[in-house]
Amino acid sequence: xxxxxxxxxxxxxxxxxxxxxxxxxxxxxxxxxxxxxxxxxxxxxxxxxxxxxxxxxxxxxxxxxxxxxxxxxxxxxxxxxxxxxxxxxxxxxxxxxxxxxxxxxxxxxxxxxxxxxxxxxxxxxxxxxxxxxxxxxxxxxxxxxxxxxxxxxxxxxxxxxxxxxxxxxxxxxxxxxxxx
Amino acid sequence: xxxxxxxxxxxxxxxxxxxxxxxxxxxxxxxxxxxxxxxxxxxxxxxxxxxxxxxxxxxxxxxxxxxxxxxxxxxxxxxxxxxxxxxxxxxxxxxxxxxxxxxxxxxxxxxxxxxxxxxxxxxxxxxxxxxxxxxxxxxxxxxxxxxxxxxxxxxxxxxxxxxxxxxxxxxxxxxxxxxx
Amino acid sequence: xxxxxxxxxxxxxxxxxxxxxxxxxxxxxxxxxxxxxxxxxxxxxxxxxxxxxxxxxxxxxxxxxxxxxxxxxxxxxxxxxxxxxxxxxxxxxxxxxxxxxxxxxxxxxxxxxxxxxxxxxxxxxxxxxxxxxxxxxxxxxxxxxxxxxxxxxxxxxxxxxxxxxxxxxxxxxxxxxxxx
Numbered sequence: 001x002x003x004x005x006x007x008x009x010x011x012x013x014x015x016x017x018x019x020x021x022x023x024x025x026x027x028x029x030x031x032x033x034x035x036x037x038x039x040x041x042x043x044x045x046x047x048x049x050x051x052x053x054x055x056x057x058x059x060x061x062x063x064x065x066x067x068x069x070x071x072x073x074x075x076x077x078x079x080x081x082x083x084x085x086x087x088x089x090x091x092x093x094x095x096x097x098x099x100x101x102x103x104x105x106x107x108x109x110x111x112x113x114x115x116x117x118x119x120x121x122x123x124x125x126x127x128x129x130x131x132x133x134x135x136x137x138x139x140x141x142x143x144x145x146x147x148x149x150x151x152x153x154x155x156x157x158x159x160x161x162x163x164x165x166x167x168x169x170x171x172x173x174x175x176x177x178x179x180x
Numbered sequence: 181x182x183x184x185x186x187x188x189x190x191x192x193x194x195x196x197x198x199x200x201x202x203x204x205x206x207x208x209x210x211x212x213x214x215x216x217x218x219x220x221x222x223x224x225x226x227x228x229x230x231x232x233x234x235x236x237x238x239x240x241x242x243x244x245x246x247x248x249x250x251x252x253x254x255x256x257x258x259x260x261x262x263x264x265x266x267x268x269x270x271x272x273x274x275x276x277x278x279x280x281x282x283x284x285x286x287x288x289x290x291x292x293x294x295x296x297x298x299x300x301x302x303x304x305x306x307x308x309x310x311x312x313x314x315x316x317x318x319x320x321x322x323x324x325x326x327x328x329x330x331x332x333x334x335x336x337x338x339x340x341x342x343x344x345x346x347x348x349x350x351x352x353x354x355x356x357x358x359x360x
Numbered sequence: 361x362x363x364x365x366x367x368x369x370x371x372x373x374x375x376x377x378x379x380x381x382x383x384x385x386x387x388x389x390x391x392x393x394x395x396x397x398x399x400x401x402x403x404x405x406x407x408x409x410x411x412x413x414x415x416x417x418x419x420x421x422x423x424x425x426x427x428x429x430x431x432x433x434x435x436x437x438x439x440x441x442x443x444x445x446x447x448x449x450x451x452x453x454x455x456x457x458x459x460x461x462x463x464x465x466x467x468x469x470x471x472x473x474x475x476x477x478x479x480x481x482x483x484x485x486x487x488x489x490x491x492x493x494x495x496x497x498x499x500x501x502x503x504x505x506x507x508x509x510x511x512x513x514x515x516x517x518x519x520x521x522x523x524x525x526x527x528x529x530x531x532x533x534x535x536x537x538x539x540x
Contacts, residue, residue: 110326290505
């Protein structure tokens with residue numbers, strides 16, 4: 001069973017002072033895009049680097065092949081999601097942050113303030129997304145086509161996309177597990 | 181009073197062998213773009229990492245909410261402005277460097293040689309700009325729209341732009357200090 | 361005499377289980393693009409960080425002003441070419457990786473998975489290229505125009521390009537060695 005982790009990073013949402021909109025937006029996007037059966041594991045935590053790191057490690061150890069986060073990627077002192085992500089990853093994939101900022105820049109000039117990154121921890125891809133639901137959709141529409149093949153390369157499960165929502169791209173030589 | 185630091189990094193300009201063109205170009209751009217009253221603090225120093233770090237720290241301690249540098253961002257051995265900037269910042273905002281290079285790339289293919297970065301030290305945004313005055317203008321035209329909101333987020337003063345020169349962008353939910 | 365290093369990083373190619381296509385593709389591109397006489401030094405090594413670092417150091421010590429690598433830049437555990445490159449360089453030039461990904465993104469959405477970087481070790485520019493020959497050509501067509509001037513700035517030899525293949529860009533104030 002494919003497992004995906006959803007981490008909402010927000011001081012206010014974690015205290016219940018604010019409704020978590022980012023977490024449900026990420027889950028809703030995935031439920032439309034992924035064709036396989038999959039299971040969601042969701043967490044809502046405050047903007048504390050240590051707690052974010054623990055949440056990411058725990059979700060990876062529970063077998064998630066993909067973890068997406070929302071919130072905490074700006075320049076403010078409490079924004080530490082990228083720091084936590086970098087600390088638990090073995091490799092950083094700069095192309096994700098570059099493309100998400102390039103896409104967001106078409107909508108708002110403040111896109112350059114986002115420090116969103118993506119990286120690999122063992123067999124799990126961790127991806128920082130913005131806090132705002134519409135920006136989450138813009139970013140996932142842009143980068144998701146590369147995610148299933150990325151997960152193939154780190155020996156995770158074979159993810160199939162709903163082609164009418166988003167197309168997963170794999171090079172011609174890439175094999176389905178049944179061909180292996 | 182809003183304070184802005186201007187640091188010209190150049191061995192030759194600091195010895196008086198060469199006229200500092202970058203420093204005045206940055207000040208001139210800001211004087212057209214910023215509507216509030218503000219005070220400039222300018223320094224001209226050699227390409228020495230330790231001296232650049234000290235200058236940046238001093239300007240931040242004097243209350244600058246924004247420091248712009250010119251020079252020292254290329255691949256040559258004496259180019260150490262980004263190294264000094266990174267050493268004194270708590271957070272690096274990769275989007276600034278990416279956008280400045282993307283904009284400069286429209287003019288010259290050697291834009292990819294620039295290692296310009298931006299980062300946050302306490303309540304101050306530090307931004308590396310190129311050495312050439314026309315390239316300074318191109319970069320500031322591109323990234324300035326995001327700067328006032330960035331300074332809001334790090335709890336600095338509320339900067340207003342002269343809209344006929346450049347538009348500062350703030351999300352709709354952003355508050356003026358009078359609304360707070 | 362201008363020396364250029366070519367490093368093919370591949371477990372299978374280094375064992376002879378697979379024909380090295382990337383190395384010859386890089387050499388062929390350079391032989392069309394560079395007008396000066398130059399000498400190639402080629403190596404084929406496995407995806408081992410220590411061996412890649414040793415190969416890069418050795419080629420730089422042998423006097424290469426440019427080293428290009430092929431392979432090992434993806435997200436898989438055995439992909440360590442960027443890690444080795446970063447470890448032996450004094451400066452990283454983020455603009456190269458950004459532009460190569462931006463160009464590759466026009467062809468395949470999985471371009472964001474590439475972690476290709478470029479950096480400076482002493483008087484040598486080291487550049488990671490993709491594994492696939494057609495992608496090598498796309499990347500070199502995009503970034504080569506900036507390479508001769510980059511090598512000027514690090515005090516390497518004056519490289520001249522065959523203008524009907526690719527144009528080297530130098531700012532107007534840049535001097536030929538004969539003008540110095």
